[in-house]
Amino acid sequence: MDLSINKKYPSVDDLRERARKKIPKFAFEYLDGGCNEDVNLHKNTSDIRDVELLPYYLSKHTRSEMKTELFGHTYDAPFGIAPVGLQGLMWPNSPEILAKAAFEHNIPFILSTVTTTSIERASELTEGRAWFQLYHPTEDRLRDDIIQRADAAGCPVLVILCDVPTFGFRPRDIRNGLAMPPTMSVKNILQILGRPEWALKTLVHGQPNFATLKPYMPKGLDLKQLGKFMDQTFSGRLNEEKIKPIRDMWKGKLVLKGVANEADAEKAVRLGLDGIIVSNHGGRQLDAGESTIRPLVRIAKEYGDQIKVMMDSGIRSGPDIARTMASGAEFAFLGRSFMYGVAALGSQGGNHTISLLKTELQQVMEQICCENIKDFPDHLIKEI
């Protein structure tokens, strides 16, 4: 481990700035952007930061402990790596780098259906600990096959997604030709030439592909046909009828991601799900929506004793994780922060970002005299 990394990149913002300089603009903007005018993207982080915590300095305090039990496993920290699609576009091998780092730090890693390593490989790298996020296939046969593969790979938690009934409207990706179907313009090629390390590593590693979906894709698809294949293969809109058979089939823990209101949380409880991730996809789907910390507070109050309530979207630091726990979440996930880390630092990025967040969170806990993660709500001054 290069120790100068700690000095050069002591925050996720530093990693983000480094990532911007290391990868082509179209790849950085795909990672960094929200949707439409980016209102929801910025609201996520700024609303989390309105949450304030109370320190108790003169209390009896032994060392703070961030180990957290979730779904029968004790993780070393109360946060994990959210599913991100097309990770290999941002840095070659990034899902593998993150899966390994998550395993070494004993935190959860969620693999996206549409990322660039397979369920089987992620499972191998994490000794069967990786979770899997499923985009909803239109055909039952495909759905069943993917679920069986996740089961055979020993995946303990299946995450189904409800907040992508339609693709988000992302002007930057449209400008960059990254919408479906994607196009490779002269502008993009010039951007690649300006990032030689990324270009060389990508060349050596080979073009990123949808590793989990490869067995179902016709050979030799060109970019135009790929868009059509994805459109035909997946129907994003989830409903209770579609969740029921998955609940019957999947014997492991089942989590619904993308919950943004109490009504959907109530349905998740009724359908016998094990957990929900209150999420707005990092502000990439509904620009006019609420930040996630707001519905989190309401949902945790009403359903926190019936289902595991987790949250993602907008979290960028240890203090942000602390604010999220104080507002009622039992676990937090981060998407972009880890990808900034890998885009900035390559193979060291996963380890550095996780270590940084752990150090920051430990500092907050010691500072406010919070001994365990579940005690955070006792330190809440102002909820959002």
Ligand SMILES: Cc1cc2nc3c(=O)[nH]c(=O)nc-3n(C[C@H](O)[C@H](O)[C@H](O)COP(=O)(O)O)c2cc1C
């Ligand atoms: C570039 C990018 C791609 C994403 N792809 C997926 C995906 O394939 N599946 C999924 O469930 N969520 C996906 N998400 C959403 C993340 O899982 C997560 O909800 C979000 O990143 C959390 O917000 P944060 O980035 O502010 O931490 C993606 C997010 C980003 C930034």
